Amino acid sequence: MKYFLRKLGMLLFTLFVALTINFFLPRLMPGDPAQALLGKMENIPPEQLDSLRAAFGLDSQEPLPLQYVHYLGNTLRGNFGVSFSRFPMPVAEVMRIAIPWTLALMGISTILSFIIGTGLGILAAWRRETRLASLTVGVFSFIRSFPYFWFGLVLIYFLAFKLRLFPIGGAYAVEATRGSAAWWLSVLDHGILPALTICISSIGAWLLTMRNNMINVLAEDYILVAMAKGLPLRRIRSLYAARNAILPSVTGFAMSLAFIVGGGLVTEMVFSYPGVGYMLYQAVNAKDYPLMQIIFLFIAASVLVANFIADIVVMFLDPRVRDGAK
Amino acid sequence: MIKGFLRTLVSNGKSLVGLLILGAFILIALLAPIIAPYPPKADRVETVVALGPPATNEEQIKEETPSADLDILTYRSTTTKDYQKVIHYFPLRAKPSAAHILGTDQAGHDLFSQLVWGSRVSLFVGLSTGLFVTLVALALSLVSGYLGGIVDDVISFFTNVMLVIPGLPLMIVIAAYITMRGVAPIIIILCISEWPYPTRLLRSQVLTLKNRDFVRVSASLGERTSFIVFREILPNMISIAMAEFFAMSMLAMLGEATLEFIGLGNVAVVSWGTILFWAQTNGALLSGAWWWFLPPGLAIALVGTSFVLINFAIDEISNPRLRKR
Amino acid sequence: MDGNTMLELIDLRAGYDTVRGFVRAVDGVNLRLKSGEFLGIAGESGCGKSTLAYAIMGLLRDQARVESGAILFKGRDLVRASAEEWKQLRWTGMAMVFQSAMNALNPVLSVGEQLVDAIHAHRKVSEAEARAMAVEMLALVDINGDRLKSYPHQLSGGMRQRVMIAMALILKPDLLVMDEPTTALDVVVQRSIIEKIAELREKLGFSVIFITHDLSLLVEISDTLAVMYAGKVCEYGPARGLFDGPLHPYSRGLMNSFPSLTGPITRMGGIEGRTPELLALPPGCRFAPRCPEAVERCREAEPALLPAGADRSCACWLHGETR
Ligand SMILES: Nc1ncnc2c1ncn2[C@@H]1O[C@H](COP(=O)(O)OP(=O)(O)O)[C@@H](O)[C@H]1O
Numbered sequence: 001m002k003y004f005l006r007k008l009g010m011l012l013f014t015l016f017v018a019l020t021i022n023f024f025l026p027r028l029m030p031g032d033p034a035q036a037l038l039g040k041m042e043n044i045p046p047e048q049l050d051s052l053r054a055a056f057g058l059d060s061q062e063p064l065p066l067q068y069v070h071y072l073g074n075t076l077r078g079n080f081g082v083s084f085s086r087f088p089m090p091v092a093e094v095m096r097i098a099i100p101w102t103l104a105l106m107g108i109s110t111i112l113s114f115i116i117g118t119g120l121g122i123l124a125a126w127r128r129e130t131r132l133a134s135l136t137v138g139v140f141s142f143i144r145s146f147p148y149f150w151f152g153l154v155l156i157y158f159l160a161f162k163l164r165l166f167p168i169g170g171a172y173a174v175e176a177t178r179g180s181a182a183w184w185l186s187v188l189d190h191g192i193l194p195a196l197t198i199c200i201s202s203i204g205a206w207l208l209t210m211r212n213n214m215i216n217v218l219a220e221d222y223i224l225v226a227m228a229k230g231l232p233l234r235r236i237r238s239l240y241a242a243r244n245a246i247l248p249s250v251t252g253f254a255m256s257l258a259f260i261v262g263g264g265l266v267t268e269m270v271f272s273y274p275g276v277g278y279m280l281y282q283a284v285n286a287k288d289y290p291l292m293q294i295i296f297l298f299i300a301a302s303v304l305v306a307n308f309i310a311d312i313v314v315m316f317l318d319p320r321v322r323d324g325a326k
Numbered sequence: 327m328i329k330g331f332l333r334t335l336v337s338n339g340k341s342l343v344g345l346l347i348l349g350a351f352i353l354i355a356l357l358a359p360i361i362a363p364y365p366p367k368a369d370r371v372e373t374v375v376a377l378g379p380p381a382t383n384e385e386q387i388k389e390e391t392p393s394a395d396l397d398i399l400t401y402r403s404t405t406t407k408d409y410q411k412v413i414h415y416f417p418l419r420a421k422p423s424a425a426h427i428l429g430t431d432q433a434g435h436d437l438f439s440q441l442v443w444g445s446r447v448s449l450f451v452g453l454s455t456g457l458f459v460t461l462v463a464l465a466l467s468l469v470s471g472y473l474g475g476i477v478d479d480v481i482s483f484f485t486n487v488m489l490v491i492p493g494l495p496l497m498i499v500i501a502a503y504i505t506m507r508g509v510a511p512i513i514i515i516l517c518i519s520e521w522p523y524p525t526r527l528l529r530s531q532v533l534t535l536k537n538r539d540f541v542r543v544s545a546s547l548g549e550r551t552s553f554i555v556f557r558e559i560l561p562n563m564i565s566i567a568m569a570e571f572f573a574m575s576m577l578a579m580l581g582e583a584t585l586e587f588i589g590l591g592n593v594a595v596v597s598w599g600t601i602l603f604w605a606q607t608n609g610a611l612l613s614g615a616w617w618w619f620l621p622p623g624l625a626i627a628l629v630g631t632s633f634v635l636i637n638f639a640i641d642e643i644s645n646p647r648l649r650k651r
Numbered sequence: 652m653d654g655n656t657m658l659e660l661i662d663l664r665a666g667y668d669t670v671r672g673f674v675r676a677v678d679g680v681n682l683r684l685k686s687g688e689f690l691g692i693a694g695e696s697g698c699g700k701s702t703l704a705y706a707i708m709g710l711l712r713d714q715a716r717v718e719s720g721a722i723l724f725k726g727r728d729l730v731r732a733s734a735e736e737w738k739q740l741r742w743t744g745m746a747m748v749f750q751s752a753m754n755a756l757n758p759v760l761s762v763g764e765q766l767v768d769a770i771h772a773h774r775k776v777s778e779a780e781a782r783a784m785a786v787e788m789l790a791l792v793d794i795n796g797d798r799l800k801s802y803p804h805q806l807s808g809g810m811r812q813r814v815m816i817a818m819a820l821i822l823k824p825d826l827l828v829m830d831e832p833t834t835a836l837d838v839v840v841q842r843s844i845i846e847k848i849a850e851l852r853e854k855l856g857f858s859v860i861f862i863t864h865d866l867s868l869l870v871e872i873s874d875t876l877a878v879m880y881a882g883k884v885c886e887y888g889p890a891r892g893l894f895d896g897p898l899h900p901y902s903r904g905l906m907n908s909f910p911s912l913t914g915p916i917t918r919m920g921g922i923e924g925r926t927p928e929l930l931a932l933p934p935g936c937r938f939a940p941r942c943p944e945a946v947e948r949c950r951e952a953e954p955a956l957l958p959a960g961a962d963r964s965c966a967c968w969l970h971g972e973t974r
């Protein structure tokens with residue numbers, strides 16, 4: 001329980017830090033980019049302009065702490081401002097459209113890559129004298145040093161452009177009626193290649209972490225005891241080795257996740273996949289600061305929550321954590 | 327200590343391959359003017375035909391354009407004889423050929439030359455960020471791990487908080503706010519988002535070392551803290567710090583390429599990331615120009631792999647459990 | 652060999668393949684253990700005691716291997732045994748207790764699960780029967796049956812080691828190998844564990860190989876004692892005799908030294924210097940550089956382990972029949 005509360009406190013605090021970074025970033029930057037941009041926007045009604053000014057701290061009359069309080073209040077009320085590039089659409093509305101795509105794409109591919117990568121890592125450590133194990137480790141280490149977006153480009157080029165196995169980009173067939181069977185099929189069709197990009201690029205991270213953990217665990221005395229007891233190898237591998245080796249993997253989930261989410265965002269950009277990452281790309285190009293900010297907040301919050309969930313999973317997997325002994 | 331460590335690195339097969347790849351790329355970067363057939367931004371070759379060197383007091387008297395990629399300018403000079411300047415413009419978006427082995431881009435720049443010159447920026451950003459981040463992490467972790475108490479609490483708390491804030495979105499947002507474009511801002515942004523990773527790892531290493539017998543003995547014998555930190559703890563951090571240096575350099579190189587690819591770098595600078603940016607902006611992919619976007623990515627991957635290989639070896643050296651049976 | 656012999660080691664050599672060569676941590680050891688006998692093996696850390704124990708259990712792994720010699724268990728040579736034979740034999744014929752029970756118990760499985768899976772690996776019994784056996788065994792080491800549900804971290808150090816002993820004895824093996832089973836425990840707990848082992852041996856009648864660096868502890872509890880130095884046995888004989896008068900200067904040093912109570916920083920009270928590098932052994936007697944009594948001859952030729960009086964032997968130029 002103490003563990004749970006501590007992790008919950010950490011979650012709330014990191015969320016707060018993310019909010020704060022979000023608040024100070026535009027205010028700390030030299031050159032007042034927002035000011036310059038506002039200057040260019042002529043067809044904005046004055047009251048909207050005022051709220052934008054407030055959002056970016058351009059009201060110099062108001063002292064910073066007060067601005068901060070207003071910002072926190074607005075955020076808690078779900079008031080994130082309006083998009084510059086899709087004026088006068090509220091950024092929250094833009095997000096409402098983009099989020100499901102990202103959650104589906106990244107959620108599925110992250111879970112898949114975790115399962116596959118961890119599984120391969122277990123086997124690569126268990127059979128580490130074999131040629132196949134070294135080959136797998138080598139191949140995935142090589143792939144891991146590819147830039148995600150470039151790997152996406154390569155897959156698009158060969159599988160979509162040359163072999164025409166998959167669509168080149170987008171998330172669904174525009175001509176299909178939304179919700180029809182054909183539309184759903186096209187969603188699947190469009191999702192495979194980006195998902196493949198994220199999966200293959202990120203499997204290496206899980207694989208190498210799990211392999212190293214496994215190798216460390218396999219040198220523990222309790223593995224030797226298990227062998228001496230004459231337990232079936234399958235039991236040793238799963239309940240003695242993997243069960244212990246996975247704990248640091250789950251704990252390190254946050255770090256790996258932050259990378260994978262970063263890679264996933266860029267993958268969306270390459271595939272013009274209409275999720276949060278592609279929105280971010282468009283927002284950056286259009287200098288749509290309110291949209292950028294909410295996207296940053298959203299990504300940070302999702303990673304933090306996922307990390308919190310991982311902490312809770314550890315609690316169930318590790319009796320020591322459960323008792324607060326570790 | 328460092329010497330012995332390097333010797334072990336060279337004797338390990340994996341790291342030797344890694345060091346060779348890395349060394350080859352560093353050599354390419356240093357010798358770029360010799361290796362690259364053209365300067366990175368050249369879109370033409372000018373040759374002076376006829377006698378005499380060009381001079382300041384010259385006057386163009388004739389201009390011919392025999393073909394689209396060729397101009398012949400004739401000058402009259404008062405001090406020397408007349409001469410002709412023949413300008414060969416590079417073809418735009420050309421396929422690989424003998425003159426341009428990786429073709430040219432939309433502005434006629436030779437892509438092979440850009441690849442060679444680009445290695446300078448990419449390696450510089452990667453290695454310098456790696457170095458800087460590692461030094462910062464080393465300093466923070468020594469202070470935090472050794473002094474302990476409230477200093478440690480504060481540092482490790484902030485490390486843990488910043489660790490979970492996703493780096494790439496943070497970098498993108500910061501880069502979007504910075505109006506100045508270029509290599510220096512990118513390095514700064516990369517440092518801001520990378521420092522927590524090595525700091526956490528190095529700090530836990532300091533804590534482990536602090537509890538080792540030899541450090542405890544020194545502490546109980548009343549050795550000065552500076553002696554313990556610099557003479558007993560620091561030398562034992564070398565291999566792990568080296569590993570972090572390479573890991574962070576690789577991350578930085580990937581991060582730089584990503585930021586530039588999105589258009590958040592200085593697109594006028596020639597680096598592997600900006601080559602990819604221009605390839606993407608000009609639809610290299612869908613016009614089948616693989617020679618444009620494949621080589622820079624492969625170069626990044628190769629350098630990245632060299633870092634990974636070196637790190638495999640460092641891991642094996644410092645953790646006997648990972649060694650081959 | 653008479654029918655009463657449980658275990659016999661013949662010229663056993665074992666060690667580790669390293670980049671700098673083969674480290675022969677056990678170098679030509681000959682030992683014999685009778686049924687029901689309590690053999691103590693003493694020696695400073697790094698003398699090859701654990702390597703010997705692991706070799707006997709067939710648990711050398713990674714770079715470690717038996718180089719030559721024989722391990723005869725009830726007349727059967729285990730050096731040539733197949734993996735399958737080892738699997739059958741271990742835990743039913745011989746079992747082992749490790750130095751740190753914390754490391755030897757799987758932290759994520761309950762004590763019960765770890766006791767029961769050992770039973771299931773060798774006996775066809777129902778879950779309920781296996782549990783009953785586990786409870787019975789725990790009772791023998793004075794642990795309440797409720798503890799089956801406990802996880803290792805929920806037990807005290809002494810309890811963990813007793814669980815480990817229960818686990819080793821659960822299939823009633825004939826031989827129990829204990830590698831520094833009490834080193835990680837404080838003195839009071841150490842005492843109670845040792846008494847427990849003596850009591851269980853009385854009850855169940857197994858033989859024991861008990862390894863420790865604490866010779867003064869061993870002389871109290873063993874029937875027979877072997878003192879190891881740098882991979883070799885340098886003195887062997889009844890514990891009584893060694894207690895009354897150690898023959899080898901190294902044994903004498905060990906008897907006079909106090910194991911450190913404060914942790915791993917061991918300071919040998921009686922012996923100056925440290926154990927030799929196995930890859931760079933001194934010429935002559937391996938102990939000569941540290942030996943207060945060493946003479947010219949000790950630095951030139953290595954003494955063999957030879958009889959020195961009634962059922963004792965010693966490897967020293969200054970003692971026994973080699974003199
Ligand atoms: N994995 C290994 N690789 C190389 N040498 C080893 C390894 N493990 C132990 N040794 C060497 O073998 C010798 C005996 O070790 P060990 O049997 O653990 O001694 P003890 O149990 O008496 O302390 C030591 O000198 C040690 O240096």
Ligand SMILES: [Mg+2]
Pocket residue numbers: 697700701702830831
């Ligand atoms: Mg030992």
